[in-house]
Amino acid sequence: MGQVPSTYASGAGIAALLVLLAEFAMLRAPSLRSQVRLYMSQSLVVVVLAAVTAAVRGLDDLYVLAGLSLLLKVVLVPALLVHLLREAGSDLSGSPALKVASMVLVAIAASAFGFFTVGPLGFRSPVLPSSAFAVAAAVVMVAFVLIILRSDVVSQAVGFFSVENGVSLASMVVAAGLPIVVELTLLFDLLVAVVAFGLIMRAHHALRGTLYTWELDRLRG
Amino acid sequence: MSQPVIAPAGVQALQVLTVLGSAPLVSGITSHLEARLQGRRGPRVLQPYYDLAKLFRKETVVPEGSSWAFLAGPVVGFACYLVVPLLIPVLTTYGLPLGYMGDILGGGMVLALGGFAMALAASDSGAPYAQLGASRATTFAALAEPTVLFVVFIVAMITGTDLPYALAATVRSSSELARPSHVLVAVAFFLVVLAETGRIPVEAHSGTLELGMIEEARALEHSGAPLALAKWGSAVKQLVLYTVLINVFVAPWGLASSGKVAGIVVAVVSLVGKVTLLGAVFALVDNSFSKLRLFKVTEYLAGAFLLACLGVLVFYTGGG
Numbered sequence A: 001m002g003q004v005p006s007t008y009a010s011g012a013g014i015a016a017l018l019v020l021l022a023e024f025a026m027l028r029a030p031s032l033r034s035q036v037r038l039y040m041s042q043s044l045v046v047v048v049l050a051a052v053t054a055a056v057r058g059l060d061d062l063y064v065l066a067g068l069s070l071l072l073k074v075v076l077v078p079a080l081l082v083h084l085l086r087e088a089g090s091d092l093s094g095s096p097a098l099k100v101a102s103m104v105l106v107a108i109a110a111s112a113f114g115f116f117t118v119g120p121l122g123f124r125s126p127v128l129p130s131s132a133f134a135v136a137a138a139v140v141m142v143a144f145v146l147i148i149l150r151s152d153v154v155s156q157a158v159g160f161f162s163v164e165n166g167v168s169l170a171s172m173v174v175a176a177g178l179p180i181v182v183e184l185t186l187l188f189d190l191l192v193a194v195v196a197f198g199l200i201m202r203a204h205h206a207l208r209g210t211l212y213t214w215e216l217d218r219l220r221g
Numbered sequence B: 001m002s003q004p005v006i007a008p009a010g011v012q013a014l015q016v017l018t019v020l021g022s023a024p025l026v027s028g029i030t031s032h033l034e035a036r037l038q039g040r041r042g043p044r045v046l047q048p049y050y051d052l053a054k055l056f057r058k059e060t061v062v063p064e065g066s067s068w069a070f071l072a073g074p075v076v077g078f079a080c081y082l083v084v085p086l087l088i089p090v091l092t093t094y095g096l097p098l099g100y101m102g103d104i105l106g107g108g109m110v111l112a113l114g115g116f117a118m119a120l121a122a123s124d125s126g127a128p129y130a131q132l133g134a135s136r137a138t139t140f141a142a143l144a145e146p147t148v149l150f151v152v153f154i155v156a157m158i159t160g161t162d163l164p165y166a167l168a169a170t171v172r173s174s175s176e177l178a179r180p181s182h183v184l185v186a187v188a189f190f191l192v193v194l195a196e197t198g199r200i201p202v203e204a205h206s207g208t209l210e211l212g213m214i215e216e217a218r219a220l221e222h223s224g225a226p227l228a229l230a231k232w233g234s235a236v237k238q239l240v241l242y243t244v245l246i247n248v249f250v251a252p253w254g255l256a257s258s259g260k261v262a263g264i265v266v267a268v269v270s271l272v273g274k275v276t277l278l279g280a281v282f283a284l285v286d287n288s289f290s291k292l293r294l295f296k297v298t299e300y301l302a303g304a305f306l307l308a309c310l311g312v313l314v315f316y317t318g319g320g
Helices: A007-028 A032-057 A060-088 A100-121 A130-149 A153-175 A180-208 B008-037 B047-057 B068-087 B104-125 B128-159 B164-173 B180-196 B224-250 B261-288 B294-316
Strands: none
Touching: A007 A032, A007 A100, A007 A130, A007 A153, A007 B180, A007 B294, A032 A060, A032 A153, A060 A153, A060 A180, A100 A130, A100 B294, A130 A153, A130 B294, A153 A180, B008 B047, B008 B068, B008 B224, B008 B261, B047 B224, B068 B104, B068 B224, B104 B128, B104 B224, B128 B164, B128 B180, B128 B294, B164 B224, B180 B224, B180 B294, B224 B261
């Protein structure tokens, strides 16, 4: 019989699971705007988790991280993506390589891989429950599935950004006590990725007149 | 002055009678609430009882070429649905004499047997819509099965047994309700109940369009007393699933801890109250979502399976 976790640990565990469920929801979201909205809410859950952890564990650095993440991941990045979508004038996501139910099954397998690769590490964190670390690994795996199976640049970009959400969740478990500079490096990475993906999306749209990537699978002489 | 006490066998019989008697009431209240939410006056709360009484008085018509299975199906199904209240905590916190006859899997098997009997009767009628309903109901029940199995896994891992009484006791005694894996399986089970009771988003249970029907279509060819039994049976099945969801997973409070009459009366009243509340939630869901296309039902069931799977994974990796 497993030990019943404390209320804080349960709450944190459920928040981590919400991040993972948002990732699964992105997998089945039919429109690009809803995908961006899901990314926004996923980031918001990460921000709230950081803020609550900061308050409960007395880690002031996490407040800074939460504030910066809120600004960047909940406001700026989604706004930028919505702006790009408006310019492109298209909203339906590219038809995925698999049907939704099969995609969910593949993602379940991927997340199970994430869970079981991290589980045996026997990781114990003083700040968050260890399951949050496994959930973070699963988030990263499902985000990879999203990037691989979706055939439009926006989904792929959102998938990449949500990898960062998974990583920042993991970093909260592993390195919540580390100096703020580590967290800032992660966020800076995201910033670079946003610029790069923004450029790629615009260039792709300008060259092909579409956001979908299936036109790229032909060789050209 | 000591209070009168009911013998365990009596309490057990009372569990079945409570479910049998209040199932149409719960259906009636739910459809009344649903109508009110849609701005209609809706049927009387007691309408299902009148319907049943009317159907029992009507003659029974049997399609040409059908065999005994056509008439036996609703009876066997009804009997199966009535066996399950013996196994689950309907009124008491403690297991009754026959309560350990089967575990959750046993209960699930008896429910599935009832569904099988109904499907057989529908196939035997030779009518296309009834057969269509039977084949769809069986397909979706099979797709919902993995979710139920994973839910049972979690129950087994948390309590070390797969008895519904044990999980209910665990939920009552600790902060189990906030445990992430428990939340996940409870939601997964909720989704399965939604699908199994033929409600939106899986099936529009009050519709009359045969092509969209799943479970409803099975009894299209039945009439008279067998139809009454089929309708009553599906109401009983609905109440049984509601009871499992409430008294095992979500809110196992208000149950009697002994055979004292006062406790049993409180348990009956609280059961009807809780189930009505759940019915209200279901009516709300009914009015907030649209019916899924038939081919999207697999996506819905994949979602339920996802939650159950994550529940198992989280439990395994030590997240409780």
